[in-house]
Amino acid sequence: MLKYILIPLLPLLSFIINILFGRNFIKDKAHWIAVPAVAGSFILAVSAFMDVQAGNVINVNIYNWIVSGNFNVTIGFLIDQLTAIMLIVVTSISTLIFIYSIGYMHGDGGYYRFFSYLSLFVFSMLMLVMANNFLLLYFGWEAVGLCSYFLIGFWFHKKSAADAGKKAFIVNRFGDFGFGLGVILVYLTFGSLDYLKIFSNTGIVLGQTINIFGNDIDLITLICLMLFCGAIGKSAQIPLHVWLPDAMEGPTPVSALIHAATMVTAGVFMVARCNPLFSLSHTAMNTVAVVGGVTAIFAATIALVQNDIKRVIAYSTVSQLGYMFLALGVGAYSAGIFHLYTHAYFKALLFLGSGSVIHALHNEQNMQNMGGLKKYMPITYGVFILATLSITGIPPFAGFFSKDEILWRAYSGGELGKFLWLLATVAALLTAFYSWRLIFLTFHGRFRGTHEQEHHLHESPRVITVPLMLLAIGAVAAGWVGIPPLLMEHGDKIGEFLAPVLGHPHGEGSHAEEMMVMGMSILVAAAGWFIAYQMYVKKTDLPMKVGAMFQPLYKLLYNKYYVDELYSRIFVQPVLKLSDKVILGFFDAKIIEGVVNGVPNLIGAFSNKFRKIQTGLLSNYGLVMAIGALAIIGYIIFMR
């Protein structure tokens, strides 16, 4: 029992100790507390995983939070197969990232602060995945958002970082709002927030509708869509994807943590967790699948032309998350979680690897100023290659198995599935292209940076490279637990492991078709490599020509489809104007003053004497009160 509580508790303790004593006592020794804490969590998570594997699903109520009358909320942990896998992913990646941060953040003024926030981040994510009810899930959900806000804006004196933090926070509020409503709807519908109570009782929602503005809407669809709103925000799907690429303004370990293990996977996890609800609504499932598929290809196209190394990887995350939602949407929940799991390793590796590059180049992030790094940074180069092979889906690397599983499930998932499969395959081609483009621009060719940078080029210290190498093992081998039965009898261990929670995906298709899907996926991966090789190694003037040939398209992609500008125009500016001018002015008596004083003598100049307290706004306030009272009276006379 204690063992399971300790899993989230250790990072929490690390947070408390560091935030309380970091400033004056611990200072640059903060990692001595944080790293053992999170490593301890990892060991306990492995042990919990073994317990689950042995067949012990743990569902315990730890604490009766609110017990009063007809109003009960208990808090507890549910550690089943799904949670066990998430625990492994979160704690293992976090441990490596923590170790990496020792080197990366060395000498930063807020060293202790960084580790305390990071610990809190991990704690929140662990609470999120271990919850056995929606309330605790919601708590973790909000806490993760808040920590990300602090961490993305960690270098707050950098304006872009502070803005990115704010953007992540605000964009997430949109999603969270829907999610909060979803949780309330769940409580109203089922009278409970406990997962197992709800999931064993899903029958009662069938056929229920809720009337919104005169339209009858299927209740379960509404619930699922509301919950999915939250997932769209947290997991950066269209149309709320805008915050994630900016989130790389934070320190690189934070980007890695957000992109690989915590935060963005929360949405995928949540949808998988709620699969008994989602499975009841076709509309919701199709929405999830289409949003995922479209995001996958949309983000991949943007990644094609970006020059910032972290931005390319960021868009690749958005795209890969799209894959996961696609899988969830076609009912292949375990495939989605499988991809989440492999993706965590190679994405963390890509981010930390890019961090290593950036570190070596003294915060240069533009790939056009890199090149030829492979002879200076052989280890980084090596792990990068492995990660890229994995993400592009070359067998037998991890990414191949999970991506292939998703492609096959999509293909075998009916009419809509075929369309989604096509989307995903094209996205795979694009993925291969931009991933190799990144490699070629960064590590091949001649160095294009300044002389001074070249002079200082060096491989990163061991505290950075060791985590990279460990992650590389994951990026290579993580997929071997999910080998399709076609290639190996009982190879799909992870699918079978998750089946008690996530069920078996339905789908039909012959072996030949499965081979075809697999072949296509390898083929597009190779094609992507080939095109990138041609353009960036063989004929290096080609990219310029292509860019010039498709100038408008290039601009569109380079500016990320102008989504940010669009949002700014549609939402941000009007809201600012509204709250600044209209509402503030109106209710803060400025406009009232203006109207009242202005209308009787239309041209009359405003005079300063209105500022005096005796003749100032006081009577205006009284007037508003009188109008208010009168409006109520009028309302009851005429409206009733």
Added chain:
Amino acid sequence: MSTPQVLFAYFAVAMTILSLLVVTRRNPVHSVLWMLVLFIHIAALYLFLNAEFIAAIQIIIYAGAILVLFLFVIMLLNLRKEETEKRFQKQWLYSIAISVLFVFFLVLIVGNITVIPPPGPYTADVIKSEGHIMTVGKVLYSEFLLPFEIASLILLVAIIGAVVLAKKRIE
């Protein structure tokens, strides 16, 4: 219309006009003097309700004591500047509109009241037999003892407030 009705109509209309005069006069002394006339009219209205004692009190306390105090204060202050300044900050148009609308609503609502609440224990006959002061005194010191005492507290607080705000020395 019977005579009481005519008289009531006179007093009601007169009170309205007098109130308007009180708030619209530029010279505060004039305002206070109009208020004196207003108070006398109010006292007359109490007579309609068979409340001779209250009517007398109204004249003695309000017209006699409070108004004189008002006059003292006005004489002590220099209000020349206020007299020359414009009043109502031009929102009188709105105020009048609201008042008119409000009266309209009141007429609409109160105009068709049909309920007559049950009479209380202190009918005109009871008061006549017991005497005014006796009745008021009895009620005030038995049934309404608590409110009566709270009212005294309010007066105490008012005195404290006046002292704190006006007299207290601050460096």
Added chain:
Amino acid sequence: MNTANYLVDITMIMPELTLICVALILLLLDLVVKNKEVLAAVGIAGTLVALYGTYKLFVFHAPQSVFADMFVLDGYSNFFKLIFYLNIILTILISLKYMTIEKASFGEYYSLLIFATTGMMIMASAADLIVLYLGLELMALSTYILAGLMRKQLRSNEAALKYFFLGAFSSAILLYGISMTYGLTGTTNLREIAAALQTLNIMESPAVFLGLIFLIVAFGFKVALAPFHMWAPDVYEGAPTSITAFMSVGPKAAGFAVMGRVLFEAFGGMQMQWNSILIPLAVITMAVGSIIALAQTNIKRMLAYSSIAHAGYMLLGIIAGTPEGLASTANYLMIYMFMNIGAFAIVIMLRREGFQGENLDDYMGLAKSHPLASALMLIFMFSLTGIPPTAGFIGKFYVFMEVIRSGYTYLAIIAVIFSVISAFFYLRVVMYMYMKDPKEDVTLTTSSTLSIALAITAIMVLILGIFPSFLLNLVRSSIPG
């Protein structure tokens, strides 16, 4: 009515009498004692004695009404009195040093605080419209004076005057409502009003409704419901900060106490009617409070709008129309008291000689120089936002659940929307503290009493958030179904 009865009756108002005596003693002590801390200590001690008295009455006596049914003692009034006691104790604790800095440390200050609290307690216990009105005036008059205590500051004068004039306006409206109700039912006693409404069968009468509207408008003024909130930002900003803290809780709680009692006891049968007014008021109030707070740069003003928004949430419990709903409002007020006074205590800490410390900019980088104070402010801001596991979440959750239980799901959804919006301005303070570089060095004014107040409020906010059952059971048993 015989005299022997009154002796029994007097024991029932012992706590109020104690407070009045303490207030009078303070006035006299002020003449001989130069050290104002002694006065504060006497004030707190007297309040504790009164608190003990209320506790004794609660233990030994079943709910009853005394003084010709004008004054009731029941769980409802006792719970609100507990809020008032804690409110005044915390206010005295945070004001000691502050009033010295503002050069307004008078003995009358504590005396007036106690008088105001007495007024609130009378309101909470009032079972008659006359007593209710007089209690309200006692409270209001004292707070007007308190708001204007910093005589040398123009904005304090302005605050007092505005509060006074608008308060008089609302009192007039209240009296109008009372007289209309009296004219129609022939009584001012709440229970008899309910009976008269039944027997005369005038529940549907628009005239009764008109009286009710006037009452609601007047109470709405006291608790700062939009559009009767106009006074709040100016008065909150201008008044001494400790009084702002006092005012944002006390009169609001008292206003809700009488609103709940009048609506439930006298107009219990007209729930449909009063809800048709309260629902739009609640929505407007939440909207006005949360949206305008976004644009504030002065923290006292921001907290004023936040206080308006919270009034909207609290109103939801009354709209629910059940004893449970009423309990949720009372519970919310108790929690609101802790978090709000806590937040104001931090605001007070920033005030020092020659430095107002009321701008949001003054909070920039506070976490760097004063980590503990910032952490406390963070707790209060989280709680005001309603983020678990702070008490503010419990308050909101309970109210929302009750309003949903009564079938007003859409109101809960609207309330959730506005509390999401409110997160922006509360967390902006946190953002300023933690994620900005300090513009200038801020020195905090600390004192032992202020630290005690901060400790109490912060611990209560956390404890009530993590172990809410105690308070929930208390409020539920105080206001039985």
